[in-house]
Amino acid sequence: MTAMSQLMGDEELQLRGAAAEMLRKESPVSAFRRQRDDDCQPRYDAALWSQFGAMGWTGMLVPEAHGGLAFGHRGVGLVCEEMGRNLVASPFVATAIHAVTLLAHGSEALQAQLLPAIVAAETTVAVAVDEGRGFAPQNTAVTAVREGDEYLLHGTKSFVAGGGHAQYLIVLARTSGSVGEMQGLSLFIVPANALEASQRETLNMVDQLDYANLSFEGVRIPLSALIGEEGGAGAYMDELVDVAAAHSASELLGIVDALFDTTVEYLKVREQFDAPIGSFQALQHRAALMFTRIELLRSVVLDARAALDEVREERAIACSHARVMALEVAQLVGTETIQMHGGIGVTDELDVGLYYKRAIALRPTYGDRSYHRDRYARLSGY
Amino acid sequence: MEQTEFRQEVREWLEANCPPSQRQPADRTEQVWSGRDLRFPSDDARLWFERMRDKGWTTPEIPTAYGGGGLNPHEAQILSKEMKRIGARTPLYDHGIWMLAPALLEFGNEAQRERFLPEIVRGEVSWCQGYSEPGAGSDLAGLQTRAVRDGDEYVVDGAKIWTSAGCESDWMFCLVRTDPEAPKREGISFLLIDMSTPGVSRAPIRMISGESEFAQITFESVRVPVENLVHEENRGWEVAKGLLRHERKFMSEFEGGALDPSFTLREAALDYIGLDAEGRLADATLRENLVDLEMERRAVKLTTQRVYAQYRGSAPDHRLPLIMKYVSTETKKREDELATDILGYRGLGWEGDSFTKDELNSLRVLLFDKALSIAGGTSEVQLNIISRNALQLPQGGAR
Ligand SMILES: Cc1cc2nc3c(=O)[nH]c(=O)nc-3n(C[C@H](O)[C@H](O)[C@H](O)COP(=O)(O)OP(=O)(O)OC[C@H]3O[C@@H](n4cnc5c(N)ncnc54)[C@H](O)[C@@H]3O)c2cc1C
Numbered sequence: 001m002t003a004m005s006q007l008m009g010d011e012e013l014q015l016r017g018a019a020a021e022m023l024r025k026e027s028p029v030s031a032f033r034r035q036r037d038d039d040c041q042p043r044y045d046a047a048l049w050s051q052f053g054a055m056g057w058t059g060m061l062v063p064e065a066h067g068g069l070a071f072g073h074r075g076v077g078l079v080c081e082e083m084g085r086n087l088v089a090s091p092f093v094a095t096a097i098h099a100v101t102l103l104a105h106g107s108e109a110l111q112a113q114l115l116p117a118i119v120a121a122e123t124t125v126a127v128a129v130d131e132g133r134g135f136a137p138q139n140t141a142v143t144a145v146r147e148g149d150e151y152l153l154h155g156t157k158s159f160v161a162g163g164g165h166a167q168y169l170i171v172l173a174r175t176s177g178s179v180g181e182m183q184g185l186s187l188f189i190v191p192a193n194a195l196e197a198s199q200r201e202t203l204n205m206v207d208q209l210d211y212a213n214l215s216f217e218g219v220r221i222p223l224s225a226l227i228g229e230e231g232g233a234g235a236y237m238d239e240l241v242d243v244a245a246a247h248s249a250s251e252l253l254g255i256v257d258a259l260f261d262t263t264v265e266y267l268k269v270r271e272q273f274d275a276p277i278g279s280f281q282a283l284q285h286r287a288a289l290m291f292t293r294i295e296l297l298r299s300v301v302l303d304a305r306a307a308l309d310e311v312r313e314e315r316a317i318a319c320s321h322a323r324v325m326a327l328e329v330a331q332l333v334g335t336e337t338i339q340m341h342g343g344i345g346v347t348d349e350l351d352v353g354l355y356y357k358r359a360i361a362l363r364p365t366y367g368d369r370s371y372h373r374d375r376y377a378r379l380s381g382y
Numbered sequence: 383m384e385q386t387e388f389r390q391e392v393r394e395w396l397e398a399n400c401p402p403s404q405r406q407p408a409d410r411t412e413q414v415w416s417g418r419d420l421r422f423p424s425d426d427a428r429l430w431f432e433r434m435r436d437k438g439w440t441t442p443e444i445p446t447a448y449g450g451g452g453l454n455p456h457e458a459q460i461l462s463k464e465m466k467r468i469g470a471r472t473p474l475y476d477h478g479i480w481m482l483a484p485a486l487l488e489f490g491n492e493a494q495r496e497r498f499l500p501e502i503v504r505g506e507v508s509w510c511q512g513y514s515e516p517g518a519g520s521d522l523a524g525l526q527t528r529a530v531r532d533g534d535e536y537v538v539d540g541a542k543i544w545t546s547a548g549c550e551s552d553w554m555f556c557l558v559r560t561d562p563e564a565p566k567r568e569g570i571s572f573l574l575i576d577m578s579t580p581g582v583s584r585a586p587i588r589m590i591s592g593e594s595e596f597a598q599i600t601f602e603s604v605r606v607p608v609e610n611l612v613h614e615e616n617r618g619w620e621v622a623k624g625l626l627r628h629e630r631k632f633m634s635e636f637e638g639g640a641l642d643p644s645f646t647l648r649e650a651a652l653d654y655i656g657l658d659a660e661g662r663l664a665d666a667t668l669r670e671n672l673v674d675l676e677m678e679r680r681a682v683k684l685t686t687q688r689v690y691a692q693y694r695g696s697a698p699d700h701r702l703p704l705i706m707k708y709v710s711t712e713t714k715k716r717e718d719e720l721a722t723d724i725l726g727y728r729g730l731g732w733e734g735d736s737f738t739k740d741e742l743n744s745l746r747v748l749l750f751d752k753a754l755s756i757a758g759g760t761s762e763v764q765l766n767i768i769s770r771n772a773l774q775l776p777q778g779g780a781r
Contacts (some may be wrong), residue, residue, distance in 0.1 A: 264773050264775070267773075267775055267776075268774075268775065268776060273779075275776070275778070275779045276775075276776040276779070277779075278769075278773075278775040278776050278779075279775065279776040279777055279778050279779025280779045281766070281779070284765070284766065284769035284770075284773075284775050285762070285765045285766075285769065287769055287773055287775065288764075288765040288766075288768035288769040288772070288773065289765065291701075291705065291768055291772060291773060292705040292708060292709050292768070295685060295701075295702060295705055296678075296681040296682065296684075296685050296709065297681070298688075299681060299684035299685040299687070299688045300680070300681050300684055302684075302688070303684050321677050321680060321681070324677060325677060325681060373670065373673045373674075376673050376676075376677065377662070377663070377669055377672070377673045378662075380648065380673075380676065381648070381652075382648065382651060382652065382657065382662065382663040382669060382672065
């Protein structure tokens with residue numbers, strides 16, 4: 001842990017300013033609300049996605065050789081925070097973070113084909129891992145069987161974020177071994193149009209974002225669709241777990257900041273018993289406690305991003321820590337914000353509910369609280 | 383001087399001057415405390431103290447004119463880190479060092495600084511803090527100890543309580559009421575009292591941990607020369623507030639006392655509970671509690687680093703330091719509770735050879751540390767401060 005990881009440099013401060021301004025202007029919460037009310041498809045703003053490309057955000061994790069900026073996780077994390085703060089709906093996380101992390105293990109040809117298109121925000125990718133109630137890659141039952149110069153896929157992936165509209169899918173499938181083992185897992189890139197319409201079932205989930213169940217039954221893909229080593233995906237998934245944990249924590253931090261600001265403001269303006277409710281000590285102490293939790297979380301999230309950029313030994317610990325704490329604090333601040341607003345807190349009219357729903361939708365993805373607490377314990381030797 | 387150069391110089395000097403025996407944790411009996419009867423538990427402790435004193439590094443941030451180290455805060459932090467790196471003992475303990483000295487530098491007059499600071503640096507007198515009274519704790523400004531001017535002297539009557547090291551100290555810096563008619567905070571003065579003055583009496587108070595850390599002090603017509611008034615009469619509250627900041631900063635940096643066991647919780651868990659066949663800590667609930675506690679500690683540590691990094695940066699968030707006393711002391715208490723759970727019966731020994739030193743210490747620390755969230759402003763008071771100063775919530779509602 002270095003002190004510098006706890007401070008933002010000029011470049012980062014500039015980026016944060018730019019991201020905050022752009023998203024506040026182009027994608028305020030009201031835009032997400034409108035999209036939800038009108039049930040727009042796709043469930044993100046395509047023009048905004050192009051702007052993500054123009055701002056260079058889509059290329060932050062992409063090496064310069066493929067047209068990226070290699071700005072790193074500190075930068076990506078800032079964008080995620082601002083996305084959380086404004087409840088932005090975007091293929092950014094699935095495409096520019098999760099897919100890019102996995103594609104780094106792909107062949108030179110695959111990288112040359114996809115990365116520049118991602119940087120230009122001309123394509124979107126979804127990563128299809130989960131099959132059951134939560135994240136458990138070792139239980140992958142979808143198989144890829146080699147037949148001549150093709151792989152034949154069997155089975156169904158569920159709750160795939162971005163799966164309804166992405167142009168490419170990265171699929172975790174079993175090439176050997178049996179359910180329950182991390183060995184024998186492989187990753188494949190599949191063009192979404194290899195699936196029939198009937199093989200994509202779009203889902204309506206609490207956060208009203210794009211999710212789908214995807215059946216890969218009978219889909220054939222060339223050998224070149226393999227990403228990295230056959231049977232070697234376990235290690236790539238572990239890396240993805242770190243990255244996804246750190247950035248979902250960043251997004252949750254943005255959500256929590258927005259909720260807390262709303263709460264503190266409300267405590268100052270709402271009056272009961274002839275006094276602002278924020279003058280009641282019972283509420284003051286709960287607000288102060290939330291503040292301490294949020295600031296501790298911020299330190300941990302900043303450290304997790306830095307640990308990824310510096311490829312520190314401790315990075316898995318740092319990322320799991322950020323994820324556990326972000327989920328804990330988001331639950332606290334989410335429920336307290338609703339409670340401290342009284343009746344209006346449970347109405348759809350208030351944005352608070354939208355934030356709360358986005359926050360709970362982030363619970364199972366790439367490992368819930370139990371998963372990451374357990375991972376932290378194992379990594380610590382107990 | 384360049385930071386890296388300074389670090390290098392400090393490192394070399396410590397390497398050459400800190401005796402190996404002074405590079406292990408010191409328990410109470412091995413600590414060197416200031417006082418008129420300054421005593422040393424060993425020749426090495428004396429040697430280490432004298433070398434540090436001659437550098438002024440017993441009080442790194444006091445200007446060299448008064449015998450201190452003359453370091454800026456950043457250099458002082460480097461020194462502290464380098465000492466920690468080799469496990470060097472604090473060469474000298476005294477409440478005057480970390481509370482009174484900064485206050486004298488800020489509010490004292492030149493005569494007071496010249497008289498008191500060199501003694502503090504050299505450990506020749508010990509100080510205690512006389513703020514709290516039986517009727518004035520969290521509401522400190524309600525204090526009643528009276529000081530009435532009589533010629534060149536004040537005559538002091540009243541009682542102080544919870545005074546740490548009150549029975550042993552040579553001098554007390556304290557708050558007294560000089561104007562009972564004025565609003566609470568505007569009638570208070572900051573006075574330095576020689577504890578050997580006639581009329582001062584002291585009684586130790588025993589704590590749940592068995593120690594007598596603090597005392598009750600009574601003043602009966604104690605005569606104090608007016609030159610011992612720091613800052614102006616009736617403006618003692620400003621001094622007190624400045625000093626409290628140092629106290630809270632110190633307490634939030636407090637990384638455990640002299641009694642803290644030498645094991646970490648993780649080591650203790652592996653040792654006392656052990657792993658099951660799958661390599662997991664054999665008690666699943668304790669494993670969960672240990673994860674939570676380790677995460678909490680890590681978060682506090684990272685936040686402390688963020689506070690320091692911000693001090694050095696261009697735009698520190700002034701709200702952030704306000705949480706540190708609360709989060710560090712509450713986390714420490716949780717850690718102590720968990721340690722006791724981990725040790726089971728072995729963590730319940732009061733004294734005797736049937737228990738290891740660590741086991742006995744663990745229990746005493748559990749009991750002593752309950753004071754961490756009371757002394758220096760209770761946790762509830764810290765939350766009041768956060769809600770008022772960090773969140774700017776309106777005041778004056780039901781409490
Ligand atoms: C080990 C130890 C060493 C100490 N050393 C010294 C020393 O050297 N010199 C010195 O002057 N003092 C010292 N103190 C005293 C310490 O500063 C006081 O104990 C502390 O300020 C609390 O005051 P009190 O004990 O009167 O508790 P009270 O103020 O009576 O508090 C009782 C309870 O009420 C709560 N409470 C009080 N006011 C409020 C409020 N406004 N809102 C919400 N809750 C509230 C408190 O948080 C606490 O839980 C020491 C204390 C300890 C434990």
